[in-house]
Amino acid sequence: MSKNHPREDYEEFSVSPTVLLGGEVQPNPSAVLELSIKPGGWPRPSTASSFNAGKTQLSLTGREKAGVERVALFVALVYCKQWHEASISVKAPLNDVLFLKILKTYPDQTVAKAAEQALRRHLWYVSEENAGLAFFDSRIDVEEKKQMVKALDKPASKKELKRLEGKKMTMSSSLSSFVTSKTRSFFQKLDVDEGFLAKDPPLWEEDDRFKDAQKRALGLRVVNDAAERGIALVQRYLGSTKSAAQxxxxxxxxxxHRKLVGREKKEDLQKKAF
Incomplete structure (x- = not known):
């Protein structure tokens, strides 16, 4: 509603579920009816909601309509929030635990189990080292953070895991169970003073060392997100030149150019030009 979406190319993904669930939106409501399906793959998340909102305009069988509704409801009720917070590094550990809890209680268990199976293929990053991200998540309660601090004295795993076994994370998993002495390497790589850990968690927010560490943690680029944008950029302009250098x-x-232009739309630029 502020018209200042941090990821403007996914703004439609906020609009469509809102409309689907009976809400009202201001920005570009016509986008709700846009259809964009990638051949051979899943529809874009926003497309599922768009499909449901405009299904009366489509020629679908009863089975297809029912399938679209199931996906659209899952996207609107569960996946939309997870998608939008995926680029916030410090929220990732807790979000995955919460996501598992939601999937276990979601009414349509056929859809939920398929989603859980896909999620568990991406839990590799919840390692002893990356568990350090959770120290900067303000949603985690004080008692859990105290347990996380204590766990920093726990010996690291004897074997080096390339991928965390997804089955080890359950809806009842505590984030402190992933923290060990190896987690300290996360603070070392951020090059921060971890002295704030000696204080009670409620006092961390007032500590300049914590503020600096949190700022650096929040500044971490989520690799998958950045990689997808890079791939999209290359695919769009691949073959437009005659040499690799060009x-x-x-x-x-x-x-x-994108940095200079910012978020201005094509029609706005045309008005300025003429």
Whole structure:
């Protein structure tokens, strides 16, 4: 509603579920009826909601309509929030635990089990080291953070895991169970003073060392998110030039131009030009 979405290319993903659930929106309501399906793959998340909102305009069988409704409801009620917070690094550990809890109680268990199976393929990052992200999540209660601090003295795993076994994380998993002495390497790589850990968690927010560490943790780029955007950029302009060198310069130019232009729409730029 503020028209200042941090990821403007996913703004439609906020609009569509809102409309689907009976809410009212201001920005570009026509986007709700847009359809965009990638051949051979899943529809974009916003598309599922768009499908349901405009299903009367489509020629679908009864089975197809029912399937679209199931996906649309899951996207609107569960997945939308998870998607939008995926780029916030410090929220990832707790969000995955909460996601598992939601999936266990979601009424449509066929959809929930499929989603859980997919989620467990992406739990590899919840390692002893990356568990350090959770120290900067303000949603985690004081008692849990105290247990996380105590766990920093727990010996690290004897074997180096390339991927965490997804089955070890359950809806009852505590984040402190993933913290060990190896988690301290996370603070070392951030190059921060971990002295704030000696204080009670309620006092961390007032500590300059914590503020600096939190700022650095929040500044971490989520690799998958950045990689997908990079791939989309390359795919869009691949083959537009005659040499690899020209292609590199073109991508740099596009990236620089996007920074200069910001979020202005094409019609707004045309008005300024004429």
């Amino acid at each position: 292609e590199k310069y073109l991508l740099q130019l596009v990236h620089h």
